[in-house]
Amino acid sequence: MTTKLLTALLLGTSILGSAGVAYADDVTLNIESWRGDDLAIWKDKLIPAFEAKNPGIKVVFAPSAPTEYDAALGAKLAAGSAGDLITCRPFDKSLELFKKGNLADLSALPGMENFSAVAKSAWQTDDGKASFCVPMASVIHGFIYNKDAFDKLGIKVPETRDEFFAALDKIKADGTYIPMAMGTKDLWEAATMGYQNIGPNYWKGEDGRAALIKGDQKLTDKDWVAPYEELAKWKPYLGDGFEAQTYPDSQNLFTLGRAAIYPAGSWEIGLFNTQAQFKMGAFPPPVEKAGDTCYISDHTDIGMGLNAASKNVDAAKTFLSWVASPDFATIYANALPGFFSLNSSPVKMEDPLAQEFVSWRGKCKSTIRSTYQILSRGTPNLENETWVESANVINGTDTPEAAAKKLQTGLDSWYHPAK
Amino acid sequence: MAADIRPKRPFRWHIGIFLAPAVLVYTAIMILPLAGTLQLSLFRNIEQHQVFVGLENFRMLFGDPNWSVGFWNALRNNTWFFIIHMLVQNPIGVMLAALLSSPKLRFAAFYRTAIFVPTILSFVIVGFAWKLILSPLWGVAPHLMDLVGLKSLFTPWLGKEQYALTALSLISVWQFVGIPMMLIYAALLSIPEEVIEAAECDGITGLSQFWKIKLPLILPSIGIISILTFVGNFNAFDLIYTAQGALAGPNYSTDILGTFLYRAFFGFQLQVGDPNMGAAIATMMFLIILGGVCVYLFLVQTRLRRYQF
DSSP: OHHHHHHHHHHHHHHHTTTTOOOOSSEEEEEEESOGGGHHHIIIIIHHHHHHHSTTEEEEEEEOOHHHHHHHHHHHHHHTOOOSEEEEOSTHHHHHHHHTTOBOOOTTOTTGGGBOHHHHGGGBOTTSOOBOEEEEEEEEEEEEEEHHHHHHHTOOOOOBHHHHHHHHHHHHHHOSSEEEOOOSTTSHIIIIIIIHHHHHHHHTHHHHHHHHHHTSSOTTSHHHHHHHHHHHHHGGGBOTTGGGOOHHHHHHHHHTTOEEEEEEEGGGHHHHHHHOOSOEEEEOOOBSSTTOOEEEEEEEEEEEEEBTTOSOHHHHHHHHHHHTSHHHHHHHHHHSTTSEEOBSSOOOOOOHHHHHHHHHHHHEEEEOOTTTSSTTSSSSOHHHHHHHHHHHHHHTSSOHHHHHHHHHHHHHTTOOOOO | OTTOOSSOOOOOHHHHHHHHHHHHHHIIIIIHHHHHHHHHTTEEEETTEEEEOTTHHHHHHHHSHHHHHHHHHHHHHHHHHHHHIIIIIHHHHHHHHHHHTOTTOTTHHHHHHHHHHHHHSOHHHHHHHHHHHTOTTTOHHHHHHHHTTOGGGOOOGGGOHHHHHHHHHHHHHHHHTHHHHHHHHHHHHTSOHHHHHHHHHTTOOHHHHIIIIIHHHHHHHHHHHHHHHHHHHHTOOHHHHHHHTTTTSSTTTTOOHHHHHHHHHHEETTEEOOHHHHHHHHHHHHHHHHHHHHHIIIIIGGGSOOOOO
C-alpha cells in the first residue's frame, strides 16, 4: 500500500517535471509558484505591467497545487526543468534550496535595499550574510470584528486586555452573537490565530524571539506561558462544540454574522469582503495597559528567488529588481488585499480593512511568528507541537504550564544554542 | 529444435514465457519498491549524502522518546482501530449476510446494494460527509438527537480526545461493512441445500441452524475477512487524514501508523520530511503486518476444518 503510494507519487512528479518548458523567440521567464489563486492577477495585471516596461522579456506564471508544490519543485530542480523564477516559501524550505545550490545569491540585487532586516530575515542564511529571495508579501495578525454587532451592543473597540474580556463578557451576556469564532479541530487556528496572534505583546516581539533563539529565554518563562494563560481564558467565549469546529466553520460563523469577533490573519480580508454582509473593522491584539507599546505578528510569507540553473539570468534579475520596486508592491498589495508589501516605501491601498491592518505597522512593532526561524528544524517540530499544545490548552486538556513545559522539553532535546 | 534427435526433454520455454508478465509486473511495482523501502531505512542523509547507518534509524525509532512515544501511541491507536473493526464490523457483516440470505426477505438485492455502496465511495467523500454530519454547528446529528430527546448526549466527538478515535473507527466500519457482508453472503449461498435439508430433518431450524450448521461452514471465510481487516486497518491512512488532518488531532489521539508514517516521510507544515525515518516506520508496518499474517496462516488457518461437499 505504502510502496504503491510512493511509486505513484514518484511517477506523478516525473510527469509534472516535464511540464514547465516553453519556447519563444524572446527571452521567456517561467515562474514557479503554489499560488494558483493568483493566476488571474499575474496574467492580467502584473505581467502586462512588467512587459510594457521591458520589451523582449516574456513572463509565464506556471503555478502548481500548494500541497504538491514543494515535491514537484524539488523534482523539477533535480531534473533541470524548473522555471527561472522560484516562488519562495519562508525560512527553512527555501534555505535548504539555497544550500543545495538551487537558488542564486541575490544579496547584491538592485532593489534589495528597499527591504528592512525583518522583511529579509525569512530568506537569509542564519548569519544574515546572504539573501536569496526578494520578499514579496507578509500577513498581519489581529482581530476582525463585526461592526454592526459592536454598535448594537454599544461596545467600543478594545485596546487593553481588560476591555477585551469585558467586551467578550458583554457579547456573551447579550446572547445574540457567539463572542468569538474559533475552533480547535484543525489545531493551527489555535496556534496561529491564537498563540502567535496575542503572544508578541507578552514576549515583546523581536526581543523575545531573538532571546529564545539565543537561548536566553525559555518557553517556560513567564512571558511565553502568559499567552497560553490568556488562551485558556478564551474557552467560555467560543461557540458550542468548538472542539470539532474547523477553520472553514469559523470563517462561515463570522461571515454569516453569527459571531462578533474573529481572531484573524489579514489573508482573510479578500474572502470576508466578498462574503460578509455587514460592516467590519479590525483591532490589533490588546495590550495590558493603555499606552503600552504594542507588538504585532507581521509574518513574512512569500518571496521570489532565482533558479541558479536559469539560462536567462540577466532577464530574471531585471524581473526580480522590478518585483523589489514600489511599482510591483502597489499593484500586488491592491490586487490581493491582506497580503501586504514588505517594501519600505509606503504603498497606497484602497481597501479600508487592509488599510486598518497595515496602519498598525506605524504604531506597533513588527515581529514574525516565533517558531518559524531556526526553532522548527528538529524533531519534535516546534511549530507542529505548538499547534497541538495550543489546541490542548484551549480544550482544557493541558494546563498552560504543562503545555509550555512539553514544548521546552521537546526543543531542548535537539536545540542547543551556542552561548 | 527439430534437428535435435537426442531423447532429451526440451526446455519448456512456455512456462517462463507465461509466467513472465506477472513476475515482471509484480517485481516492478511491488518487490522493487519494497526492497527500496527496506534499503532506504538502513541509510541516513548526512550532509546531502545517503550514508549507510545499519539499524541506527530503528534504534532511534525505539530508543529516542521523541520518536518512540509517537510510534507506540500510533500502534496502540491502530490496535484499537482494529479491535473496533473486529468487534463491530465483522459481526454486523455476518449478521447482515445471514439476514440477506434468508429466502423470506424481500428487496434483498436493494439492501445488498445499499449497504455495499459506501464501500465504493472515496475516503474524501466519506470523511467530509461525516465531518459535516457530526458537526456541532451545521450537522444533522445534533438535530436528529434533539428530535428524540437525546441532545444532552451529543458532544463534538471528532474534537474530543477520548471519543475521536472510536468515532472514526465506527465511520470506517460504516464504510466497509459491505465487504464482510458480501464475502459471508457468498459463503452462505454456497452451502448446499442437502446439508440444510438434512439439518431440518434432524429438527435443527432457525437460529440454532445458523449457530450449529452455517457458522461452522463459513468459519474459513470469517478467517479470511479477519486477515483482510487486519491488513487493511494497519495500512489505513486516508480516513484519518481527510477527517483529522496529518497531525491526527486532538493531541495525536487519532494518530495511526499510516499518519505517523506520512508525517515522518513527507513532513508536515514546517516539519521537513525524513524519508529514511519514514522508511524505517514503513518497514515496521510491513513487519507488523507480516507477523500478523504469519500468525494467522500458521496458527489459525491450519486448524480451521474444511468441509468438502
